[in-house]
Amino acid sequence: MKLTALPLNPEFYERSTEKGARDLLGKIIFHKYNGKKYLARITETEAYLGTQDRACHTFGGRKTERVKSMYLKGGYAYIYFIYGMYFCLNVVTRDETCPEAVLIRAAEPIQGFKDLEDPRLLAGPGKLCREMKITKAEDGLNLSSKKSSLLILDDGYKLKKSEIIAKPRVGVDYAEEAKNWPLRFYISGHKSISRT
DNA sequence: CTGGGGATCGAG
DNA sequence: TCGATCCCCAGG
Numbered sequence: 378m379k380l381t382a383l384p385l386n387p388e389f390y391e392r393s394t395e396k397g398a399r400d401l402l403g404k405i406i407f408h409k410y411n412g413k414k415y416l417a418r419i420t421e422t423e424a425y426l427g428t429q430d431r432a433c434h435t436f437g438g439r440k441t442e443r444v445k446s447m448y449l450k451g452g453y454a455y456i457y458f459i460y461g462m463y464f465c466l467n468v469v470t471r472d473e474t475c476p477e478a479v480l481i482r483a484a485e486p487i488q489g490f491k492d493l494e495d496p497r498l499l500a501g502p503g504k505l506c507r508e509m510k511i512t513k514a515e516d517g518l519n520l521s522s523k524k525s526s527l528l529i530l531d532d533g534y535k536l537k538k539s540e541i542i543a544k545p546r547v548g549v550d551y552a553e554e555a556k557n558w559p560l561r562f563y564i565s566g567h568k569s570i571s572r573t
Numbered sequence: 574c575t576g577g578g579g580a581t582c583g584a585g
Numbered sequence: 586t587c588g589a590t591c592c593c594c595a596g597g
Contacts, residue, residue, distance in 0.1 A: 423580070433580085434580080439594095441593075441594065442593085443592085443594085457580085457592090457593095458592060459581065459591095460589080460591080461581095461589070461591035461592070462581080462590055463582080465581085547580070548581075549580065571581090572582090574596105574597085576596100577593105577594100578592105578593095579591105582588105582589095583588100583589100584587090585587090
């Protein structure tokens with residue numbers, strides 16, 4: 378990690394969700410909680426394409442209390458509770474009229490964790506939130522504002538296009554035609570990738 | 574009001 | 586393959 382790591386501009390998020398999902402690989406999640414700082418580099422993401430995507434929480438234009446953060450503009454956090462025990466972190470993309478988002482599925486520990494050498498510590502969206510202390514309390518935060526306790530940073534880390542793999546998303550077998558769309562992206566061969 | 578299901582995880 | 590664990594929401 379370079380010395381300088383800055384929040385991504387709002388423009389980064391206000392565009393194609395698939396491109397956003399690809400370009401978030403290598404970026405850094407920062408969470409300040411209880412005076413401690415947790416940092417991790419994103420290694421796996423999934424794009425969720427809004428009203429036309431059966432796997433997406435806003436499919437068909439659903440606009441319930443749970444998903445209201447997805448109707449914010451790009452660059453805000455959408456966090457939901459699942460299976461009675463886990464939270465999942467998403468980055469909202471595009472604008473208020475297109476409720477799309479990128480699910481952060483895995484990351485590599487950088488700072489603040491009990492075992493920095495364990496590449497499996499953040500290998501999965503539920504584990505990532507559990508270990509980084511991310512809960513519903515962070516839902517709706519602006520990930521571009523230096524005032525937020527939860528941020529996504531760019532330290533200049535670059536990936537080659539050939540290092541990025543695209544595959545169908547995990548856990549969306551119910552999504553009919555959308556279940557095989559190649560919207561899961563991850564860094565080829567990385568030790569922190571969630572299991573398939 | 575109700576009940577079925579879920580963008581998960583880890584044990585067996 | 587299965588259980589833990591509980592919020593969410595569509596349907597009645």
